[in-house]
Amino acid sequence: MFSTRVKLTAAFVAGLIAITITLFLAILAARSNAVYHDIAQYAAAQGDLAARVITDADQAGEAVMATSDTALIPLLTPRLANRLQSVPGYIVVVDTAGRAVYRSPDVMRLQGIDMTTLQTQLQDLPQSGEALIFSLDSLQEKVLFVSHSLAGSPRGLSRIASGALATRATAVPREYMLDAVIIVSLIIGAGGVGAFVYLGSPQRQLAQITTEMAAITDGRSLHRRLSLGAEATDFSDLTTTLNAMIARLEMSFAGLRRFTADASHELKTPLAVLRADVERAMMESSSQTERMVALEEALQEVRRMSDLVESLLTLARADEGRFDLHREPVELQPLVQEVYETALILGEAQGVTVNLPFTADVMVMGDRTRLRQLFLNLVTNAIKYTPAGGKVELGLGRHPDNVTFAVRDTGIGISAADFPHIFERFWRADRVRSRMSERGGFGLGLAISQWIAQAHGGTLTASSRLGRGSLFTVTLPLGGDGQRQ
Numbered sequence: 447m448f449s450t451r452v453k454l455t456a457a458f459v460a461g462l463i464a465i466t467i468t469l470f471l472a473i474l475a476a477r478s479n480a481v482y483h484d485i486a487q488y489a490a491a492q493g494d495l496a497a498r499v500i501t502d503a504d505q506a507g508e509a510v511m512a513t514s515d516t517a518l519i520p521l522l523t524p525r526l527a528n529r530l531q532s533v534p535g536y537i538v539v540v541d542t543a544g545r546a547v548y549r550s551p552d553v554m555r556l557q558g559i560d561m562t563t564l565q566t567q568l569q570d571l572p573q574s575g576e577a578l579i580f581s582l583d584s585l586q587e588k589v590l591f592v593s594h595s596l597a598g599s600p601r602g603l604s605r606i607a608s609g610a611l612a613t614r615a616t617a618v619p620r621e622y623m624l625d626a627v628i629i630v631s632l633i634i635g636a637g638g639v640g641a642f643v644y645l646g647s648p649q650r651q652l653a654q655i656t657t658e659m660a661a662i663t664d665g666r667s668l669h670r671r672l673s674l675g676a677e678a679t680d681f682s683d684l685t686t687t688l689n690a691m692i693a694r695l696e697m698s699f700a701g702l703r704r705f706t707a708d709a710s711h712e713l714k715t716p717l718a719v720l721r722a723d724v725e726r727a728m729m730e731s732s733s734q735t736e737r738m739v740a741l742e743e744a745l746q747e748v749r750r751m752s753d754l755v756e757s758l759l760t761l762a763r764a765d766e767g768r769f770d771l772h773r774e775p776v777e778l779q780p781l782v783q784e785v786y787e788t789a790l791i792l793g794e795a796q797g798v799t800v801n802l803p804f805t806a807d808v809m810v811m812g813d814r815t816r817l818r819q820l821f822l823n824l825v826t827n828a829i830k831y832t833p834a835g836g837k838v839e840l841g842l843g844r845h846p847d848n849v850t851f852a853v854r855d856t857g858i859g860i861s862a863a864d865f866p867h868i869f870e871r872f873w874r875a876d877r878v879r880s881r882m883s884e885r886g887g888f889g890l891g892l893a894i895s896q897w898i899a900q901a902h903g904g905t906l907t908a909s910s911r912l913g914r915g916s917l918f919t920v921t922l923p924l925g926g927d928g929q930r931q
């Protein structure tokens with residue numbers, strides 16, 4: 447297969463050939479037009495000269511026509527004919543009956559067949575001064591004739607047809623052809639070489655981008671970028687776009703690696719605990735009670751792992767864009783009331799006061815189970831991260847365009863340094879402590895909550911101050927027919 451460089455050069459050369467040939471033909475046409483005019487002018491001048499000879503003789507009172515009765519065709523007087531012979535070229539004087547009363551020596555030299563052609567062609571010769579070109583076989587030439595009117599004076603004569611050889615007006619001179627072929631070949635050759643050389647630069651740049659891309663995308667070099675030369679080239683935009691793509695790939699590969707490492711790490715701890723519990727339960731020296739305690743603990747770890755796997759599956763589906771949401775009109779007030787009642791029980795166990803000072807009668811289009819999961823995540827976090835004696839407040843509000851569900855707590859809050867990470871997967875403000883303590887989340891709750899809010903066309907936002915508490919707000923678009931007050 448030909449390279450793009452060769453194909454583009456070929457297209458350029460083809461264009462060049464077409465343009466040069468068109469130009470050549472145009473020059474040729476212009477040139478033959480000019481020669482044609484020159485010849486026509488020359489012929490007309492000879493005609494004028496002949497006419498002047500005749501009219502001068504007539505005006506001087508000389509006889510114009512021979513008066514011999516024996517002649518079948520009337521002729522000019524021999525004296526006048528003699529004088530006319532000094533006018534060179536093909537001259538034919540025609541009388542009013544269309545008969546040739548004088549033929550110049552050049553005309554007389556024509557052979558029979560050409561004489562007939564001349565006779566018929568001259569009958570068609572336009573009076574207007576327009577020229578007529580036709581071939582004469584015996585001469586193997588073309589001749590051009592123009593007509594000169596003699597109407598009026600002297601009596602009996604109609605016009606003079608004067609002609610000159612015209613082959614050079616229609617034929618392309620050989621040396622001209624040779625020049626043209628040399629010039630055209632030079633132009634095409636130079637153009638082709640020029641185009642090929644010029645196209646070499648983009649081809650080299652493209653080849654360089656391809657080589658660098660191949661080296662980068664081997665999987666281990668995503669930190670590298672394509673080199674952008676100092677000068678802007680046709681490929682600068684492409685290079686910038688590819689670099690941006692590599693950066694995004696690098697980020698998502700890093701995210702994927704971190705996610706896999708975190709997930710395996712999170713599974714490692716409960717698996718180790720589970721193994722220890724099972725070994726303890728299987729020890730012969732263990733009492734029945736000890737065995738029951740070990741199995742109870744093992745069951746708890748299994749539940750924990752199930753929760754983790756469930757959360758990971760949810761996020762994996764969200765990443766794939768498979769939002770398995772079962773949308774239906776959902777009355778939020780009863781849902782929030784339900785969440786509030788659960789929160790009361792959880793809060794009581796933690797020594798945290800839970801309040802629901804205001805709710806609104808609102809409806810959204812959504813997945814009831816997912817919305818409950820979202821609200822419960824925020825409420826359990828608020829209770830989890832609020833020490834005994836603190837307060838957690840829930841609120842459901844209706845606004846002109848949307849609905850908000852807010853959870854405010856007076857808990858430990860989040861530091862400014864930690865805050866940007868709270869929606870990241872597996873992120874926890876204090877990993878060690880939260881895994882060891884009964885708080886023990888996986889750091890996936892807020893990531894899932896954010897996905898649920900976004901999958902409903904809404905948002906999850908937060909604000910927090912370390913030691914002062916946090917506020918998490920879910921905003922959902924109003925939906926369904928029942929947009930009530």
Ligand code: ADP
Pocket residue numbers: 827828831855857858859860868873874875876880886887888889890891892893915916
């Ligand atoms: P976890 O299961 O660890 O709670 P989340 O994704 O729900 O995971 O939360 C991520 C981290 O954000 C938590 O580990 C905690 O450090 C912080 N966080 C979440 N909610 C609150 C809150 N109400 N108060 C203080 N910190 C919070």
